[in-house]
Amino acid sequence: MIKFERFQLENGLRVLFHKDETTPMSVVNTLYDVGARDESEDKTGFAHLFEHLMFGGSVNIPEFDTPLQMAGGENNAFTSNDITNYYNVLPVNNIETALWLESDRMLSLAFTPKSLEVQRSVVIEEFRQRYLNQPYGDVWLQLRPLAYKEHPYKWATIGKELEPIENATMEDVKAFFKKHYNPSNAILCVAGNLELENVKELVEKWYGSIPAGTKYERNLPKEPIQRELRELTIERNVPNNAFYYAFKMPDRLHPDFFTIDLLSDALGRDKSARLYVTLKKEQQLVADISAYILGSLDEGLLVISGKLNEGITFKQFDNALWALIDELSANKLSDSELDRIMIKFRTAKEFQEQGLLQRAMNLCNYELLGDPDGVNSESEKYHQITTDDILRCAKNILTKSNCSILNIKADKNAK
Amino acid sequence: MLNRTIEPALKEIDHIDFVAPKKYTVSGRTDLYHMKEVPNETSRFELYFDAGKAKGIDSIAGFVNGLLLSGTPDKNSIEINSQINALGGFLESGISVESATISIYCLKENLIPILTIILDAIQNVAFIEKEVNEFLADRKVGHNVSLEKVGFLAQREFQERLFGSNEIYSKALKPSDFETVSIEKLKEFHSENYLNGLEKVVIVGDLNESEIHSIIEATKPFANTKELSFAKDLSNERGSFAVSKEGALQCAVRIGRILFNKNHEDYLDFLILNTIFGDYFGSRLMSNIREDKGYTYGIGTMVAELNHTGYFMIATEVGKDVLKPTLKEVKYELNRLQTELVGEDELQLVRNYMLGQLLKSADGPYAMTDLFLSVEVHGKGLEFYNLALSKIQNITAERIQELANKYLNWEDMSIVTAG
Numbered sequence: 001m002i003k004f005e006r007f008q009l010e011n012g013l014r015v016l017f018h019k020d021e022t023t024p025m026s027v028v029n030t031l032y033d034v035g036a037r038d039e040s041e042d043k044t045g046f047a048h049l050f051e052h053l054m055f056g057g058s059v060n061i062p063e064f065d066t067p068l069q070m071a072g073g074e075n076n077a078f079t080s081n082d083i084t085n086y087y088n089v090l091p092v093n094n095i096e097t098a099l100w101l102e103s104d105r106m107l108s109l110a111f112t113p114k115s116l117e118v119q120r121s122v123v124i125e126e127f128r129q130r131y132l133n134q135p136y137g138d139v140w141l142q143l144r145p146l147a148y149k150e151h152p153y154k155w156a157t158i159g160k161e162l163e164p165i166e167n168a169t170m171e172d173v174k175a176f177f178k179k180h181y182n183p184s185n186a187i188l189c190v191a192g193n194l195e196l197e198n199v200k201e202l203v204e205k206w207y208g209s210i211p212a213g214t215k216y217e218r219n220l221p222k223e224p225i226q227r228e229l230r231e232l233t234i235e236r237n238v239p240n241n242a243f244y245y246a247f248k249m250p251d252r253l254h255p256d257f258f259t260i261d262l263l264s265d266a267l268g269r270d271k272s273a274r275l276y277v278t279l280k281k282e283q284q285l286v287a288d289i290s291a292y293i294l295g296s297l298d299e300g301l302l303v304i305s306g307k308l309n310e311g312i313t314f315k316q317f318d319n320a321l322w323a324l325i326d327e328l329s330a331n332k333l334s335d336s337e338l339d340r341i342m343i344k345f346r347t348a349k350e351f352q353e354q355g356l357l358q359r360a361m362n363l364c365n366y367e368l369l370g371d372p373d374g375v376n377s378e379s380e381k382y383h384q385i386t387t388d389d390i391l392r393c394a395k396n397i398l399t400k401s402n403c404s405i406l407n408i409k410a411d412k413n414a415k
Numbered sequence: 416m417l418n419r420t421i422e423p424a425l426k427e428i429d430h431i432d433f434v435a436p437k438k439y440t441v442s443g444r445t446d447l448y449h450m451k452e453v454p455n456e457t458s459r460f461e462l463y464f465d466a467g468k469a470k471g472i473d474s475i476a477g478f479v480n481g482l483l484l485s486g487t488p489d490k491n492s493i494e495i496n497s498q499i500n501a502l503g504g505f506l507e508s509g510i511s512v513e514s515a516t517i518s519i520y521c522l523k524e525n526l527i528p529i530l531t532i533i534l535d536a537i538q539n540v541a542f543i544e545k546e547v548n549e550f551l552a553d554r555k556v557g558h559n560v561s562l563e564k565v566g567f568l569a570q571r572e573f574q575e576r577l578f579g580s581n582e583i584y585s586k587a588l589k590p591s592d593f594e595t596v597s598i599e600k601l602k603e604f605h606s607e608n609y610l611n612g613l614e615k616v617v618i619v620g621d622l623n624e625s626e627i628h629s630i631i632e633a634t635k636p637f638a639n640t641k642e643l644s645f646a647k648d649l650s651n652e653r654g655s656f657a658v659s660k661e662g663a664l665q666c667a668v669r670i671g672r673i674l675f676n677k678n679h680e681d682y683l684d685f686l687i688l689n690t691i692f693g694d695y696f697g698s699r700l701m702s703n704i705r706e707d708k709g710y711t712y713g714i715g716t717m718v719a720e721l722n723h724t725g726y727f728m729i730a731t732e733v734g735k736d737v738l739k740p741t742l743k744e745v746k747y748e749l750n751r752l753q754t755e756l757v758g759e760d761e762l763q764l765v766r767n768y769m770l771g772q773l774l775k776s777a778d779g780p781y782a783m784t785d786l787f788l789s790v791e792v793h794g795k796g797l798e799f800y801n802l803a804l805s806k807i808q809n810i811t812a813e814r815i816q817e818l819a820n821k822y823l824n825w826e827d828m829s830i831v832t833a834g
Contacts, residue, residue, distance in 0.1 A: 022454060022779075023778050023779065024431075024774055024778060025774065025775055025778050059419075060419040060420045061419070061420070061422075065696050065697050066697055066764060067422055069695060069696070069697050069764055069767065069768040069771075070425065070763070070764050070767050070768070071425055071767065071771065072428060072767050072768060072770055072771020072772070072774065073768075073771055074695070074696070074768075074771075074772070089775065090771060091426075091428060091771050091774055093426040093428075094423075094425055094426060094771075096423035097422060097423050097425065100419070100422060100423050103419075104419055107419075117709070118705075118706060118707065118708070118709040119709070120709070121708075121709025121710070122705055122706075122709050122711070122712055124734075125665070125709070125710070125711055125712045125732075125733070125734055126712040128664045128665055128734065129665055129712050129732050130712075132664055133565065133663060133664040133665045133732075134563075134564060135560050135563040135564065136560075205417065206417075209417065237563075237662070238560075238563065239556065239559035239560050239562070239563065240556055240559070240560070270496070270500055271492075271493070271496040271500070272493070272496050272497045272500040272501075277493055281492075281493055281549075284549070287552065287553050287556040288553065288556070307556060309552070310552075336501070339501070340497070340500050340501045343501065343502065343503035343522075343525075344500060344503050344505075346503065346522070347457075347503035347504075347505065347520070347521055347522050347525075348505070350455060350456050350457050350522060351457050351505075351520060353455075354455060354457060354779070354781075
């Protein structure tokens, strides 16, 4: 149970407070309701580039990191296709420093040309290091546009390619800030050994005078229903043949979302899951295999991925995988199989909720979904799921016409 | 009207509560540490074996560690994994040059049942041929992927140069290891280093005294009866070493030298120098090479420890075209630390940052246990962290400069690039 208090400022900023008396540390977490899905198609990679610029100084404070480190704290941020999240972890005695810093960059950035130039280079190196200079690194650059034709999930957070980052201008950057970075588009969570009155006072002091801005109304193109199997084979200089099967699944608020999460666990969470036991241990087709969901807010993906053993063809594997899926879509899981999945779920959740930062981020995520208390009812929803529910979802989701397959063929002469 | 240019007043950290786990003797030198103060249902246990990489040749230690749960005469690996998974256990195994570990994260009610399964699996592992062959094939796949990464290539070369004076410490996995390994060699290593090789048991979780005693009884037969023997006088091969990787867009860099561990009188002050140089976001290297020049996504330094010694390392991956300027800037920053005194503002920044991080690393039962273990392994107690507090509070610019001159000379380094 994660206890919290919620209040809202006049400018629209939604604030959550989570009290934890056991820790000398505190967290200030800020979720901005903007991700790569909010980019225009000719300026992909912008939400993430912007995340970097948020550390380049704000209107009244030349640099973000130094004062926070001076307060004994550290911080970081991440961008996904859905959101951009910034967090600070620091001794609770100095929590006001984090509120001072975060509120100033919500008010406005310094927008120095130097910061743009340097962060542009850093992001280009990040693109190279994580996506281009790693074996299998460009998978998501290939798989997303295969699975999505209209919805902006068709590009990765880092962007479709380097060009828009290379060409980003200061005007682009300022327009992005104005559109997405304001109190009505943000959720703040303060966590630590504090009192509600004190938190209210500090938040009002630092955030109260920030202009509300214009609320961004999201209006994304809807992804048409997929009606055919999509396949793409690319050649890369990688050691092993690799496969990615991506099945469309409903959005985060759909009642089947949690059920499909458990379906992915049954398929491929660990070494007792169907894919590993059947396709690896029994049939010896793959070197490794797993299944997972992306957890997207809009219509998402359940992915099965892995690498083929030497001498096994994509066709052999494909036949075996669909046979396994047919079985899973024809017969219910055994009760002991569901029990095993649920105990792992429960254990993972207990560990996850140990961390103060994780609790603060979860609260913000649920507030974004409409109800922060969802964080506490989530477990109960998982526990109500039956083997009948899982069977129904397997039948609906794990079909060829709902699937996009990316095969990566190992070729020493490929680029 | 709120003046946003004035920062809120800061409070200093002058005191941190350090809590030691309770110590029990398993047998002889083998101890069990128990951190009971966990406010929820989670628990963790770890088994430390004197079965690190340096205990054998041709990667045998890593292979045996990876095969510990591969099956006994009674149970195959699928059955072992199913039993652990049915109890909600998350398994991790790890190996370093000088130690091998098995860790499980689970709910406390399942800890002893899982431990029982694991101990049986380790005791009776049969090294079944089919399982061994599958394991080796998988390792090979993983290894082939690693060979495509410049970071891996640089790290491997660095280890060979860093431990160059010691035949066994410097050896990395090589393709022929997959061919020369045999069931007999695996069995021999297992019986020598696991059956009587348990060095330490660590439990975090709200278990009662009788549960702890049953764990002591269960682990007793594994207790290490042999003398420990770790390398003492290592020295690194100085100079530059380049590994070539065709088609790479980036170049990985590792620069470092053999140094010392917590038992050296300069250790704590050197940690402060290390932080200034490259161990936080505002460090000299990050400020210059990432935040000013944009050459890299990240650059950092670290101090790593072994039982009798330790080493210092700088690591980064940079665009191929900026490798030379990067090395030049690293050298420039080294030189600056040796010739210019660190300003009081920067020193204060690092003091406050390090105290905050120390507070964080003592926060919660899991972090606190790890903090304790990192002094225990060097024969020290938690008073070491009070000493650290006072060293951080009293560090001077002159002392930083002295240490930079003593330990951070470019010509003492092994400089490895891969790309």
